[in-house]
Amino acid sequence: MAEKEALELKSNLTTGLLDLLAGSRHVDTTIHVNGRSFQCHRVVLCAMSRYFDAMFSSGMLECQAGEVFLHNAHPAAFDVTLHFMYGKDIELTADNVCEILEMSSVYQIPALQSKCERFLSKDLCTGNCLTRWKLSSIYSCSWLGERSWEMILHHFKELATTDDFHMLGKEELIRIITADRLQVEKEEEVCKVALHWLEHDPARMGVLHDVFQHLKLPLMTQQYLESLHKAKAYIRENSTVCELVNKYAHRQRPGLHSASSVEERGEPDEIFRDRSEDVLVMVDGRRQEVVCYSLQRRKLFTLAKFPYFADGKAACVHLGDIFVSGGVSSVREKRLVRFNTKRNRWDECCAMNEGRSYHNLVSVGDQLFSLSGFLDDEPVSSIECYTSQGNSWQKAGDLAAPAGGISAAALGDMIYMFGGRRNRHEREMPTFQSFDTRTKTACILNDLPLPTCWSQAVVVDDFIHIFCPNGHVLGFEKTGPPRIMTVSPKLDGNYFSVVHHRGTFLVIQVGDAKYHDEVRIFQPDTGEVHIRHERLPRSLCDSKWVKVIINRHHLKYECSHPTHR
Structure with missing residues (x-):
């Protein structure tokens, strides 16, 4: 009811403000834009625009007189912008969006x-991501920039042949070829792209050394570098570049990657370091082997062995590493371990105060929260908080409605929890509850549209997607209650993991010998689902798949028998 009243209040306020603007009532400011005048209210301008707030706070004479002149704006674009500031739901089009963005x-x-x-x-x-990446740099659009950048990294080889790529500036090219997560199989591919960019305009030969000093020449084969020296006259004619290529073409390979070797050469560490990849890591309850799946190469690799056996562990990514806690073996586990993605090893952390299994770990800022779960058949009510800096746990509060089998995710400082069971034998619940990590208070919110248990909640762009075993996909954002977004084909079991990857959700069945190699690709914009078969290992029903970034140097040992138990 409170949310409905808030929406009604917002609607009434917007209608009132637009009526004042349309009737020019109680106006106190006139904005002149290239021959067209707009009468408006400075309080609205200041509330919506930091620019106008600073202007009207500066004491400028023109502001005191209520007259403001904008010389570099287009009247039509300002008209749309002004109505947006008064609360109107404006329509963006391909023709006006760049001007409105400006x-x-x-x-x-x-x-x-x-x-x-x-x-x-x-x-x-791929046809516009380079243009929009540059646009995002001009207007400081971090959200658009991040998505454009991801597409550039993952489609580098395809983009490298386009006119947009050939028109990149030197600094833009260098930023791309030095990106740690650039998706390439071999460094020779990057060098070939850089050469094509240089050869596209003869004037670029003046920055030949600037580009070459950022290439990972030490990771290229000696044969390739020798052929490069022979085939490219402009390399032989540039003494500094020629010397650089020859140094690595005739190098002694052993010890090249050592820290002392890097320091002696006085060269940047980046050119000696392998790039990173997005991988899925499986945390299994009953085996120590840790398997990861390269999303780029679509191959399985083994990582450092897991330190303990237990069913019902919780896992999540926190500060770039994987944290795993709890579970049940011969005892109720209190352990917390951390997989260091930079060093490929598991480190023991401070143990939880209370053992639990089939629970949740949620990352909020620099803190990690352990909540929900079971002790035997009964739910755990306490919420514990872990800080990496102090390597310590402390009790943070209690659930408003103790339950196990819930899914949980954070928006800002709030943790939201969906469904669950009061104990292992009762029915699924529609309970929707939250925990404020700042005030350490919990409360029950509106019910979910349907009862659920063992769902999976994933946050993307301040929006939580909740995947239920029966195929329903719920959506939640702070402006309204959870709602049913779509119904996808029902899973063949209750247990699965969901991972977000480049705009889609990968739904991976676990604990099923028949469907373990099926990955359901869910498109959130359309609700469409299609199945892709991947070379994934069989797993237990409490296995967890999480996505992290890991250095390719750790992906040495490929799994030859992924379905072996």
Whole structure:
């Protein structure tokens, strides 16, 4: 009811403000934009725009007189921007969005900029991601920039042949070829792309050394570097580049990657380090072997062995590493271990105060929260908080409705929890509850549209997707209650993991010998689902798949028998 009243209040306020603007009533400011005048209210301008807030706070004479002149704005674009500031739901189009984005950036209107960025992200593809990446740099669009950047990294080989790529500036090229997560099989591919970019314009030979000193020459084969020296006259004619290529073409391979070797050469560590990859890591309850799946190469590799056996562990990614806690073996486990993705090893952390299994770990800022779960058949009510800096646990509070089998995810400082069971034998619940990590208070919110248990909650862009075993996909954001978004084909079992990857959700069946190699690709925009078969290992029903970034140097040992138990 409170949310409904809030929405009604917002609607009434917007209607009132737009009526005041349309009737020019109680106006106190006139904005002149290239021959067109707009009468408006400075309180609204200041509330929505940091630019106008600073202007009207500066004491400028023109502001005191209520007359403001904007010389670099287009009247039509300002008209749309002004109505947005008064609460109107404006329509963005391919023809006006760039101009409106410029207005939102110049006049510092975060809400409008966010709307433009999301619009431009809807049809993001290899044909426009370079252009929109550069656009995001001009207008400081972090949201659009991150998505454009991800597409550039994952489609580097395809983009490298386009006109947009050939028109990149030197600094833009260097930023791409030095990206740690650039998706390439071999460093020779990067060198070939850089050479094509240089050869596209003869004037670029002046920056030949600038580009070559950022290539990972030490990771290229001696044969390739020798052929490069022979085939490219402009390399032989540039003494500094020629010397650089020859040094690695005739190097002694042993010891090249050592820290002392890098220091002696006085060269950047980046050119000696392998790139990183997005991988899925499986944490299994009853085996120490840890398997990871490269999403780029679609191959399985083994990582450092897991330190203990237990069913019902919880796992999540926190501060770039994998944290795993609890479970049940011969005893109720209190352990917390951390997989260091940079060093490929498991480190023991401070143990929890209370053992639990089939629970949740949720990352919030620099803190890790352990909540829900079971002690034998009964739910655990306590919530514990772990800080990496102090390597310590402390009790943070209690659930409003103790339950196990819930899913949980955080938006800002709030942890939201969905469904569950009061004990292992009762029916699924529609309970929707939250925990405020700042005030350490919990409360029950509106019921879910349906009861659920063992669902999976995943956060993407301040929106939580809740995947239920019966195929329902719920959605939740802070502006309203959870709602049913779509119904996908029902899973063949109750146990699965969900991972977000580049705009889609990968739904992976666990604990099933027949369907373990099926990955359901869920498209959130359309609700479509298609099945892709991957070379994945069989797993137990309490196995967890999590996505992390790991250095390719650790992906040495490929699994030859992924289905072996």
